[in-house]
Amino acid sequence: MNYFRNFSAAAAVVALATPAAAEDITIGGLFPFSGTNAVYGDVLSSGAKLAVKHINADKMLSGTLSIAYEDTQALPQPAVVAMQKLVSVLEVPFTLTSFTGVSKAIAPIGARNEVVMINGGGVGPDLAELGEYFWNVIPLANLEVRASVPYVVEALGKTKFALIYVDDPLGGSIRNELEGVLEEIGGDLVSEMSIAPTAQQFSGLAAKVRSSGADAVYIASYGAQQVQIAKQLRDNGVDAQMISYSAYGVPDAMNLPENEGAIFTAQAVTLEASDPVTKRFVEDYKAEFGKDPAPYNVNYYNATMLFAILAQALEAEGKEITGANLLAKRKEMGSFDLVGGNVSFLDNGTLLFPIDVKQIEGGAARTLTTVDIK
Amino acid sequence: MLALQLTLTGLQAGALYALTAVGFSLIFGSTRVFHFAHGATFTLAAYLFYAVEAAGYGFVPGLITSFAGAIIFGLAIDWFIYRPIQRDEGSFFTVFVASFGIGIVVQNLIGIIFGRSFVTITSPLTRSRELLEGVYVAPLAGIAFVVALVCLGALGIFLRSTFTGKGLRALSDDPELVRVFGLSPRRLSAAAFVIGSALVVPSAIFTSMSTGLNPAIGHHIMLISLAATIVGGIGSIPGTMIAAFIFGLAENLSLLWFEPQWSEAVVFAILFAAIIARPSGLVAKSAAH
Numbered sequence: 001m002n003y004f005r006n007f008s009a010a011a012a013v014v015a016l017a018t019p020a021a022a023e024d025i026t027i028g029g030l031f032p033f034s035g036t037n038a039v040y041g042d043v044l045s046s047g048a049k050l051a052v053k054h055i056n057a058d059k060m061l062s063g064t065l066s067i068a069y070e071d072t073q074a075l076p077q078p079a080v081v082a083m084q085k086l087v088s089v090l091e092v093p094f095t096l097t098s099f100t101g102v103s104k105a106i107a108p109i110g111a112r113n114e115v116v117m118i119n120g121g122g123v124g125p126d127l128a129e130l131g132e133y134f135w136n137v138i139p140l141a142n143l144e145v146r147a148s149v150p151y152v153v154e155a156l157g158k159t160k161f162a163l164i165y166v167d168d169p170l171g172g173s174i175r176n177e178l179e180g181v182l183e184e185i186g187g188d189l190v191s192e193m194s195i196a197p198t199a200q201q202f203s204g205l206a207a208k209v210r211s212s213g214a215d216a217v218y219i220a221s222y223g224a225q226q227v228q229i230a231k232q233l234r235d236n237g238v239d240a241q242m243i244s245y246s247a248y249g250v251p252d253a254m255n256l257p258e259n260e261g262a263i264f265t266a267q268a269v270t271l272e273a274s275d276p277v278t279k280r281f282v283e284d285y286k287a288e289f290g291k292d293p294a295p296y297n298v299n300y301y302n303a304t305m306l307f308a309i310l311a312q313a314l315e316a317e318g319k320e321i322t323g324a325n326l327l328a329k330r331k332e333m334g335s336f337d338l339v340g341g342n343v344s345f346l347d348n349g350t351l352l353f354p355i356d357v358k359q360i361e362g363g364a365a366r367t368l369t370t371v372d373i374k
Numbered sequence: 375m376l377a378l379q380l381t382l383t384g385l386q387a388g389a390l391y392a393l394t395a396v397g398f399s400l401i402f403g404s405t406r407v408f409h410f411a412h413g414a415t416f417t418l419a420a421y422l423f424y425a426v427e428a429a430g431y432g433f434v435p436g437l438i439t440s441f442a443g444a445i446i447f448g449l450a451i452d453w454f455i456y457r458p459i460q461r462d463e464g465s466f467f468t469v470f471v472a473s474f475g476i477g478i479v480v481q482n483l484i485g486i487i488f489g490r491s492f493v494t495i496t497s498p499l500t501r502s503r504e505l506l507e508g509v510y511v512a513p514l515a516g517i518a519f520v521v522a523l524v525c526l527g528a529l530g531i532f533l534r535s536t537f538t539g540k541g542l543r544a545l546s547d548d549p550e551l552v553r554v555f556g557l558s559p560r561r562l563s564a565a566a567f568v569i570g571s572a573l574v575v576p577s578a579i580f581t582s583m584s585t586g587l588n589p590a591i592g593h594h595i596m597l598i599s600l601a602a603t604i605v606g607g608i609g610s611i612p613g614t615m616i617a618a619f620i621f622g623l624a625e626n627l628s629l630l631w632f633e634p635q636w637s638e639a640v641v642f643a644i645l646f647a648a649i650i651a652r653p654s655g656l657v658a659k660s661a662a663h
Contacts, residue, residue, distance in 0.1 A: 034482060036590045038490035167635040194635040200585055200594055201387055204626040205634050207379040211508065224492040224588040231494060231586055236383075237502045237510040252492045 024063040025321065027307055028070065028086035028095030028115075030102060035073035036198070037099070037223035040296075043250055044098050044121050045069065047297035050285055051304035060308045062315055067304070068092065074223065076105035087113045093323045094307045096300060099222075100124030100170040107134050114323040118306065120299025123246055124170040125177065128348045133323060135330075136350040137299045137306070139373070141170065141220075144245040144265040145177040147355040147371040152216055152263060153187045155369075158241050162191040162214035164205060164229055166221040174220040174245070190214050195221065195229075202229050206236035214240050222247040227256055234258035249294050254363050262360045266295045267353035268370045269340040277305075281339045302338040309336055375508040380626040386515040388622025389522035390577045394595050395602035395618040396526060396611055397573035401448075403609025404545045404566040407456050408466065410473040413596030414480035415571050419444040420578035420587050421488050427495050440575050448571030449564060451476060457560075477592065485589040494586035518580045525576060526615055529569070533611065538565055546609055601641055605648040607655020616656055620644065 029048060033041035048067055055065050068090050070082035079099075083106040086092045095110070097103045098121035107130040110117040117134050119127055123141040127134065152158050163178055165171030175192060182189050191212035193205060209217055217240045219229050230242060230253070241263065244253075248264035271282050271293065281301055285293040293301075310329045311321045319325050335344040343351050354372045358365040398412045422443040426436035455476065459468050499517065502510035533539035541557040542565060549559040581591065598621055605620070606613030621641045628640040648656065 034485065034490075034590075036588055038485055038589065039492065041490065164634075194633050196635045196638055198594060199634065199638065200591065201625065202585075202634075203383040203386070204380050204629045204637075207376055207383065207510075208629055208634075210510070211376045211379075224586070224590075227492040227494075228586050232584075235500045235502060235512060235584065237504065256492075256494070257496055 025061055025065050025311065026068050026090055026092055027065070027304070028083075028090070028092045029067040030070050030072050030079055030082055030086075030095060030097045030106065032074035032099070032223075033069070033071040035075065036225060037074035039223060039250060039252055040074065040098065040121065041071070043294070043296050044300055046289055047120075047285075047293065047299065047301035048096055048304045050281070050288055050297075051301045051308070053288075054280070054284070055305070055308040060312045065308065067096070072099070072102050074099045074102060076101050080105050080109065083109045087115055093321050094118070094311075094326060096120065096303055098122055100127060100173075101168050103127055103134070104130065104169055107131060110134065110323075114327075116307075116323045116326050118303040120303045121296055122170070125173045126169055128346075128350050132327060132349060134349060135303075135345065137303050138246070138295075138351070139267045139353050139355055140350065141174050141245050142177040143373045144355055145174060145181055145218075146373055148243055148245070148263060148265045148357050149178065149181045149187070149218075150185050151357045151369060151371070152241060152243055153182075153185050156216075156241060158216035159187045160190045160212075160214045160216065161187055162193070162209045162212050162217045162240065163189060164193050164195060164202075164209070164217065164219050164221065166197050166225065167194040168197055170222070171220045174218070178218060195225075197225070199225065200228055202232040203236050205229070206233045206238050209233060209238050209240065210236075216241040216243055219244045219248075224252070227252050227259075230262065231256060231258045246295060248360075249296065249358075249365065254360055254365065259360050260362075263357060263368070264360070264365070265355050265357055266365075267299075268356045268367075269295060269298050269353070271298075271340075273341055275337065275341060277337050278339050278341070298339045302340075302343075305338060306330075306336060309333075375506070377627070377630060378506075379509050380629055381623065382509070382511055382515065384623035384626035385619070386518055386622070387625060388619035389519045390580055391595065391598045391602060391622050392615045392618035393522050393525060393577040394574050395599035395606075395614050396529065397570035398596075398599040399603040399606065399609065399611060399614035400529075400542070400573070401566050401570040402603060403611070404542045405452075405563045406466070406546055407452075407563075408470040408473060409451075409567075409570070410470065410596060410600075411451055411476040411480065412570070412574065412599065413592030414477045415444050415447055415592075416574045416578050416581075416595055417484055417587075417589065417592035418447050418480060419571075419575045420582045420591065421484055421589075423575075423579045424493055424495060424582050424587060425488065428493075437575070437579065440579060441572055444571040444575050444578075445568050448567040452563060452567045477596070481589045481592070488589070490589060492586050492588050493582075495583050497583050500584050512584070514580060514584055518576070518584075521576050521580075525573060526611075529573070529611065532569075538562065542566055542569075598641065601645045605645055605656060607657045610655055610657045613655050613657030617648075 031041045072079035079102040094116045097117045100122040103122045111131045111133045120137045125140045125142040244264045246266045249266045310326045356367045357369050401409045419440045423436040423440040426439045499514040502512040541562045545562050602617040606617035625637045
């Protein structure tokens with residue numbers, strides 16, 4: 001007992017005598033690590049992990065930065081629980097988020113508690129309207145549809161579209177946008193089919209696509225489901241041009257032989273740029289993960305780096321790192337040097353990029369054209 | 375033509391559902407264990423086949439590994455999870471929660487071992503050919519249908535003609551009586567897990583080739599199996615088989631009138647209607663046995 005008391009007293013003296021270390025800083029990371037969209041967990045978080053490594057190596061902040069990752073399964077309900085934990089228990093001022101449904105579910109919690117939420121993966125157009133604490137570092141789906149569909153109609157001559165869309169906020173917004181764009185450019189939406197987010201059997205759907213006479217089919221889904229749709233469409237005799245959006249930019253979709261020739265969109269990021277931020281990111285990403293970075297990796301690297309830039313500026317002024325202060329600092333600074341160059345936010349908290357229309361060829365994406373969206 | 379096409383795809387889906395659902399029904403009917411981890415057996419069998427096939431060993435070694443893995447997994451759960459729980463308190467719900475938990479653990483372990491990505495086995499058998507104008511059928515669909523009928527027919531003969539089969543049918547009614555006739559309820563329970571787990575293997579293999587795999591794939595098929603077991607009549611093998619085919623057809627033919635997002639809802643609408651109209655199931659248990 002005496003030994004324990006002496007040890008405790010000695011430990012207390014040592015603790016009091018040691019100079020106070022800078023306080024470590026934690027931000028949140030809401031990604032799917034299980035369920036049908038689990039493949040995105042690793043893809044989305046890898047850019048953020050590299051950013052944390054760079055931020056800590058450069059000692060940008062007074063303490064060590066870390067990300068508290070929470071598994072959302074890409075579903076709103078687990079995401080709300082995870083967000084409550086980040087806000088109430090870990091008291092983070094800033095969190096990375098992904099997926100449209102998840103982001104819409106957590107936005108009121110973040111806004112109420114003045115926590116900045118930054119999205120680099122969800123593309124539902126509604127994400128531009130979730131309040132000033134919600135930021136996007138990815139172009140939203142309405143912009144992607146405006147880039148790919150005119151290209152397919154005008155350059156490839158495909159005018160009869162079938163749409164397969166997941167029954168959630170993302171799918172609904174793509175349907176609305178597609179209807180509008182096709183009307184503008186003289187194409188026809190000959191068939192539209194909504195699917196449950198959990199559906200896995202699509203051979204019947206393929207029969208409906210075939211009978212509609214569509215020469216192009218837009219797939220507005222994500223995760224394992226979008227790849228299953230593509231495979232089953234091809235297996236069941238659908239030879240129409242397949243089109244999708246940035247969720248297609250994952251290895252699962254690229255590596256599927258049935259996806260050869262499929263077209264998808266992604267924000268244009270000049271990874272060949274000579275600025276030091278981009279060069280360092282590209283070189284270190286290749287060294288760390290053994291492959292070229294994809295747009296999602298860039299987005300979450302940028303999102304995490306943006307936090308560090310803002311927090312560093314706040315610390316330099318002796319201000320506390322809170323969501324409200326981060327928001328005020330972003331508005332004050334205006335533009336940022338991130339991967340891809342110097343970027344500025346729109347008033348609604350969204351970064352605007354040109355959009356690449358890409359085609360899958362031999363398991364890789366080749367850019368067909370780059371479209372400036374206004 | 376669309377109706378004919380959807381009927382054919384419905385029969386294929388029904389055949390795959392029937393194999394999994396009948397395995398679940400056999401285990402539940404014989405042992406009264408709500409084996410929700412049957413979905414995990416399905417996923418495990420599919421991934422084992424994929425692993426062997428992707429490693430270049432070919433179809434037959436993949437098939438054998440898949441059968442061995444599914445059977446060992448089913449037996450291991452019975453021996454090391456269900457029996458100790460039943461020995462201590464025997465609560466139906468404790469066993470159910472344990473089974474549910476196993477499903478989640480297996481799903482995550484598969485994700486860790488095989489990755490969380492979508493995987494598939496490319497085969498010319500999955501490519502449809504146009505039989506009639508506008509009607510496409512893949513060779514795999516026909517194979518799946520025939521294999522399902524053969525497996526289910528063989529199971530029916532086994533249950534009606536063999537001593538063990540008759541024991542399995544009697545087990546849920548009166549384990550004591552089974553003992554009097556010189557059969558061990560434990561051995562029969564093990565036999566139920568062996569046969570039930572083995573039945574998912576053809577379905578798992580066909581699914582890995584036709585729709586592809588991800589670690590969560592067992593969940594949907596388990597829900598359908600559960601619904602088919604209830605609609606068919608709990609413990610009724612013929613009833614479960616008929617219900618599974620009805621679900622496969624309903625899922626696909628519903629596309630003639632409804633959006634695809636309602637296809638799963640149609641299955642559960644049938645479930646509710648069946649429960650209200652015929653609570654004992656399509657095939658009464660006495661007839662089933």
